Amino acid sequence: MEPTQAVAHRQPSLRRRLLAFLLIPTLALMLLDTAFVYYVALRYSNGIHDRDLAFSTLGLAQALQEGRSGGGLTREAHLLLEYNPNGQSFFSVRSQRHGVVSSSKARIPPLREAPTGSPPILFDASIDAMPVRVASVTIPSPVEPGDRLVVSLAESLHGRHQRAKEILWLTIPIESALIVVLLALVWQGVKFGLQILDPPIRRLAARERNLEPISGPDIPIEILPLTRTIDVLFGRVQALVALQDRFIADAAHQLRTPLAGLAMHVERASKAHSESDFVAAMQHVQALTARVTRSATQLLALARAQGRQDDASTPQYLDLAAHLPEIVASRIPESLHAGVDLGYDAGDQPAMIRGDSNALQELFDNLIDNALNHVSRGGVITISLRVPSESGGGILAAVDDDGPGVPDDLIPRLGERFFRSPGAPGGGSGLGLAIVRRIAEAHGAKVSFGRSILGGLRVELLFPPPGTVPA
Ligand SMILES: Nc1ncnc2c1ncn2[C@@H]1O[C@H](COP(=O)(O)OP(=O)(O)OP(=O)(O)O)[C@@H](O)[C@H]1O
Numbered sequence: 001m002e003p004t005q006a007v008a009h010r011q012p013s014l015r016r017r018l019l020a021f022l023l024i025p026t027l028a029l030m031l032l033d034t035a036f037v038y039y040v041a042l043r044y045s046n047g048i049h050d051r052d053l054a055f056s057t058l059g060l061a062q063a064l065q066e067g068r069s070g071g072g073l074t075r076e077a078h079l080l081l082e083y084n085p086n087g088q089s090f091f092s093v094r095s096q097r098h099g100v101v102s103s104s105k106a107r108i109p110p111l112r113e114a115p116t117g118s119p120p121i122l123f124d125a126s127i128d129a130m131p132v133r134v135a136s137v138t139i140p141s142p143v144e145p146g147d148r149l150v151v152s153l154a155e156s157l158h159g160r161h162q163r164a165k166e167i168l169w170l171t172i173p174i175e176s177a178l179i180v181v182l183l184a185l186v187w188q189g190v191k192f193g194l195q196i197l198d199p200p201i202r203r204l205a206a207r208e209r210n211l212e213p214i215s216g217p218d219i220p221i222e223i224l225p226l227t228r229t230i231d232v233l234f235g236r237v238q239a240l241v242a243l244q245d246r247f248i249a250d251a252a253h254q255l256r257t258p259l260a261g262l263a264m265h266v267e268r269a270s271k272a273h274s275e276s277d278f279v280a281a282m283q284h285v286q287a288l289t290a291r292v293t294r295s296a297t298q299l300l301a302l303a304r305a306q307g308r309q310d311d312a313s314t315p316q317y318l319d320l321a322a323h324l325p326e327i328v329a330s331r332i333p334e335s336l337h338a339g340v341d342l343g344y345d346a347g348d349q350p351a352m353i354r355g356d357s358n359a360l361q362e363l364f365d366n367l368i369d370n371a372l373n374h375v376s377r378g379g380v381i382t383i384s385l386r387v388p389s390e391s392g393g394g395i396l397a398a399v400d401d402d403g404p405g406v407p408d409d410l411i412p413r414l415g416e417r418f419f420r421s422p423g424a425p426g427g428g429s430g431l432g433l434a435i436v437r438r439i440a441e442a443h444g445a446k447v448s449f450g451r452s453i454l455g456g457l458r459v460e461l462l463f464p465p466p467g468t469v470p471a
Pocket residue numbers: 294298366369370371374401403404405406414415419420421422424427428429430431432433434456457
């Protein structure tokens with residue numbers, strides 16, 4: 001068996017499911033219907049048998065009246081009255097004055113008596129523990145004026161049930177055929193019903209890179225939840241494709257020029273005629289390598305930060321008041337080397353946020369990088385943290401420096417990809433603040449830029465209290 005066939009065999013089937021769901025209630029209904037048909041048939045059979053029994057009783061009564069025998073019956077008449085091919089029959093003729101005049105071997109109990117001259121009455125009784133139906137009529141005695149004869153005929157119920165069963169056996173094949181036809185119709189109906197999906201499936205199959213929503217006016221309402229979910233997924237895939245396209249464009253934009261320069265200077269070095277030419281070429285190679293490395297690192301960091309919103313990993317609760325000093329401490333050797341006073345200013349309350357510690361490290365590293373790049377030797381950088389009571393609701397982290405800052409008209413452009421203000425020190429790729437912005441967004445934090453009281457740039461991050469950050 002081919003693998004695709006094996007998979008198809010295990011696939012759930014709408015038809016099979018519908019049939020299974022229909023089969024059990026249909027069979028139950030059929031049982032119920034059988035019981036109902038039997039009940040109706042039995043009533044019908046009872047009606048006919050009662051009529052015949054009453055008619056025979058009247059016939060016997062009439063024969064007695066005309067025979068002038070006083071209720072005595074011949075042996076032939078006995079046999080005839082007791083003959084019943086579908087069960088057992090009984091009779092009795094009871095005189096009011098003389099008791100039983102004539103009867104079958106088993107006697108009919110004298111339970112009820114009809115008024116003289118009225119039509120026969122019918123009632124249930126039992127003879128030797130066998131349920132029977134009795135018809136009884138009262139006539140004046142033909143031989144003894146003043147005396148009355150109660151003439152009764154009884155029969156077992158077997159014949160009645162037999163008739164009802166015969167009717168039932170007639171209906172069962174018809175009903176079974178109806179059920180089979182119904183199930184076959186369901187089987188075909190599902191096939192035809194599902195053909196409604198053919199046009200959207202054809203449209204979808206004809207697409208190549210089109211990730212537009214597929215839900216439309218021709219999608220059946222029962223399928224809409226599925227197509228809407230697919231549309232949401234398409235939206236995410238579209239965002240990822242856009243991210244990938246942007247990454248490729250960014251990488252081309254950032255790496256093409258330095259890589260071409262690198263190739264050129266490597267060639268220059270290989271053909272250098274003097275040591276000074278070689279050293280000069282190698283210095284360019286070194287600078288360009290650093291630029292390419294920085295660009296590649298920042299591009300990857302930005303792609304990671306942009307993809308983070310779609311990341312399924314749940315952010316952890318973390319205490320920024322414990323985390324931030326560690327980040328600052330890790331940069332102290334660098335700041336000492338640059339002759340910059342890198343300080344940390346915070347109270348001692350915890351500052352709980354929901355976040356990703358690696359991403360936050362990336363964010364603050366970028367801000368400290370920028371500050372270190374822009375302050376001069378002897379300059380000051382201060383990282384501060386304020387908790388809700390001091391900052392009005394959110395957790396406020398800020399990076400201040402005493403560098404040149406950014407002109408007011410350029411401040412709105414900070415955070416744009418590749419934006420670098422005129423005169424910015426070389427070596428940067430213009431992606432640091434875009435990374436900061438993305439990571440802040442993923443944490444539900446607001447970023448703002450402004451002039452610091454130290455004279456340089458102030459970058460503020462307002463984190464929402466934990467619990468308000470979307471997971
Ligand atoms: N602390 C600061 N003081 C003055 N200007 C700044 C400061 N931080 C950022 N800027 C300006 O904003 C621009 C963008 O900063 P960003 O961090 O995005 O890029 P970058 O530092 O040039 O490169 P990289 O991607 O390597 O970080 C910088 O080029 C600089 O002009």
